[in-house]
Amino acid sequence: MNDVADIFSSALPGAPQRADHRTEPAVSPNRRTDVIDFPPFRLDHENRCVWARDVDGSVSPLPLAPRAYDILQYLVDHAGRLITHGEFLDALWRNVHVQPEVLKTHILAIRTALGDDPERPRFIETRRGRGYRFIAPVLTNSTETPPPSNPGDHGTFVGRLPQLNQLRKLFDEVREGASRIVFVAGEPGIGKTTLVNRFLDSLGEDSTVLTSLGHCVEGHGGIEPYYPVLGALTQLIHGEAGRTIAHTLMSVAPSWALQMSGSMPQQYRPALQRQMIGASSDRMLREICEFLEALSQQRSLVLIFEDLHWSDYSTVDMLSALARRPSHAHLMIIGTYRPEDVEVARHPLSQLTGDLRLRKLCHDIVLEPLAECAIAEYLGCGALSARQNEGTTGFAQRMREHSGGNPLFMIATLDHLVEQGIAESTPDGWHLRVSPRELQIEVPPSLNQVIERRIRKLTTVQQRVLEAASVAGPVFSAATAAPAAEMNAESFEDICEALCRQESFIRREPVSTSGYRLPARLYAFRHAIYRQSFYDRQGALRTAGSHLRIAEVLEARFARGERDGLAAELAQHFAAAKSWERALRYLRIASEAAKKRRAYHDAVTVIDRALMLVANLPDKARATAEAELLEDRAWLFTAAHAAREMSPGNLPGTP
Template sequence: MRQFASFALDNSNECLWRDSKQIKIAPKPFAVLRYLVENSGRLVTHDELLDALWPETYVQPQVLRTYILELRKVLGDNAEQSTFIQTQPKRGYRFVAPVFDGEWPRGQGSTVHALQPSRATGIVDREEELIRLKERATLVAKRERQIVFICGAVGIGKTALVNEFCRQLAVSIPADVACGHGAEGRGTKEDYYPVIEALNQLCAPPAGDRACRILARIAPAWLPARAREVSPSTFTPFSAQRTRGDLCAALEGIAQELSLLLIFEDLHLADFCTLELISELSRRRTPAKLMVLVTETLQGGATEHPLFALKQDLLIHRLCTEITMAPLARAAVGELLRRELGQQSPPELDGFVYQHSEGNPLFALALLNHLIAQKFLVRDSTNDGCRWQQCSPFPDIEAMVPNELAQLIVLQIERLTLKEQRVLEAASLMNVAFPVWAVAAALGQDPAETEEVCDYLARTSGLVHRVGHDDLPDGTRSDFYVFVHGLYREVLYQRQPAARRAQGHTRIAEQLNEMFAGREENVAREIAMHYEAAGNWPRAVRALRSAARDAQQRGACFGAAQVLEHALSVCENLSAKDSGPVKKEICAELEMIREAMNQTNR
């Protein structure tokens, strides 16, 4: 049984209930609703819905719109101010109402809109964070208002932590809980969008009658439109003017009898008016059982974001608490995988997933699902009970960025200007870490201009960090940056046209030749790598042979032999006419090195 607001989704009997009354709903609309509820809180694309519900049948996408309209009618939802199903134009739908698993203990004075993870495996190793949240909730019960910021990278588990906290809170403290989300938008952001979303949940019938009465008395202009339409005679005429002071007073009124927990997810995407409301709520001194819980993703010291300034001001004046979520340790990633698989994971899986997810729970689960979908992990039902087994070596990460993660990363990238995107794409030609001089070389632009863009991205985007500087041969310095996650670099690299990548790699190789003129052997391997990536095989072979000579001069004969063996494999890309003489020369060089190694070992 899944509950949201006053509804209950009975999957066993495939029916929908409202309070104690069954609502008639056709099988296909029910299937759409069930899928959205089971994936609550995230975007479900049109293609995903069609593939899930009609896996082997072609269905016109227009049919989804028909079913969504039918569901809105059943739920009493409004497309413009969604309480349940939020439309993402040209992309899909998101179920935004908090979801609770199991029967809710009614009749105890509680009007909780409970939040619950769609799976029980969504949180591991967050005991310390939960303890801190419970401590704040205890103070709320004593009428000491609390503002809590939960910070961390995309996918680090902020929502899962909030869900688990709400689940545990519901057992011990009667509370009103409502959630609003910061909305992504390319144009002007709607004022108070997350606040209005939360108010719609607070006032949803039948549990929202008390909130409606208080809003109608203290802040009628903030009363949700649907509540006014349901019973217009109940409410006195009001001014169209909305003021933050009225809303603060009304929220404090709601938070007198029961605790009120307001959750604002992704506040870094919210409008400035919402930030101002949180600021005012935090500074008022009226006793109230009020807790504002904020999740936000401001990585890399994004100091120019207004949310950063608000949080720092509240921290300085001790008006808020900050909980920063770190990546999971390797053991915790292993536990997450065991919970997901329902058994001990295959021997190499924990290390592989931890290495490439870097402890990010969302990335870890996405990688696991990708390995299963691509049949690197399969169920073996020959033994007692089905067990997961690795059936082939895990692939290089370059070949397997999961599609859902790639889409998430692309959304972050596309918030940037075209110039900023080009800088990050050029940076991905190096590696996870990159110096500014290489980015400027790949783009063919001024290093000072490039450095300004990199610095701005480090302060605002949350995609890169500044980690130091690179000392160049001419005595100058070039700042050094690193992507916050290797998967960001992979997506940025793969999204570029092949011709642009080749041009960038060639320019970096040429810049290395110029910077280390007379000492090219010192960076010959790096030069060769870029020529290989550009498909310039003759220059790659020459650079590798140069690197082998440098290694041999330093007495590193084994390393020199490895480089020449690699050069032989690169020769396979040359024409038959060109490769023959070059291979002969390389084989002769290899023979000399091996003879030298044999003499040394005697």
């Protein structure tokens, strides 16, 4: 172990130990496509969930972790027979040693979900020292399981079950020790994020799985090396397994630990800096691959990278390297992107996905527009409903014609119809007040007009908050966005919370210390189109002033030597505020940070953006700055060429 890890270990009460058990394949013995009733519950083999029917007839899913579901399904599939501890372990944890308490913990979770009293069991009987038996009467039913019938939430996930099952199947392979790279592609509003979130929800609270999410952000996200990767790692370190993850990072990938020194104990910085002597871009690439593989040996690891069409070149290189490495890691990486944006920008992700696809080193999930039957399911009560009559079918046909099958456009159009009093949402589905044949859907010339009608329903102060937030970014906090609205952070946050409760335009993000180490709740726009609509409805002078206030708040919160991680974002805000010299200063800082990571191509991208801004300087200052930037750019190309010659691989993104 290197000196950093030794120091780190000595500071902790006991070095982190390997987990008692690892995630193994979720076995579904005798799996069928039917469902099994044991009133008031229904076990759905196809969708791997259990539905509960309430006294009022409504249906909702039980909050069962994947492993708990596997255990319950095994019991139900063998109802009436005693299942010993050994049989459970052989069926569900093959070739893996686990403590008996693990099975007991999952049985307790199942009983809690079912409301089963172990002293007077209705469903699961305990045979002390022997095992468990499912004692409730069961009835096999070949019909499908009804979805929840909550008002306003019927059929909200439609037309994507095959893609969801594909993700589940791939994750089952990951549990077996086969790493998987998956790309989810589609146009804006098509449901990429919804699909990924539903997959994450299906993992439940399984303690044997680690998940994390990294966002690529247009602008500064595209020029900071490893931007989404650093975001995902920060989230992991701040999670419940943070101590073990930090230890693994410092022992396996010290160059990465140094880049994340803000999340590491400060007393280890000198030791980390010694580890960086002789560091290279190849070393950082190798270390992140080794770190992810080491971490996924302890627990299955699922990393999500959103909006890869805005990703930096170094992140693309990392995906390439991970896909090509022979590995038995329990690692799954899911990346979402917009193919059109990738092609227009000639982003290296296009070359990478094409090459990996050709070599069968990745899996693709392309989301197409919703079919008419899926829209009909959304408008009705789901696939089980008998109300798929002529009225619903005709309504679905008209919606398919006018929305193009894009879920976001469809929802916006439905909101428009509700506003006009033509349609309404009820617990039984969407209802028209006119015949589908008489329906004249007045689709606005652009979606922005539909969204604008929704915006007008907000109060003036709510509009001001969201307009300020749109300047701050797709993900924002009250601490950074409130100054743009000329409000204090507490009032700003109160309004954001109210909007989240209304599910209006924004949602809550997990509580985090954030990349700025600010103890604040994070919020995110539900779609990039929403953010753009709020941004576009402001005048140029107002947006420039808002960008300037946000940049100055960020500057004030950190000392000069602590702004490296914010440099690209600060440059973006100052440029939008037309504060050219300050923007150029931070672009230089961002370029130096990229050079320290040996990410020369990313540094060139930063310099190119700086050269575009130089044109706004006075003549004398422009000539001097331009000469310096061109000299730096030439050096970077030389360094990048040398690194390419020394590297055995020819990864996308290298100049």
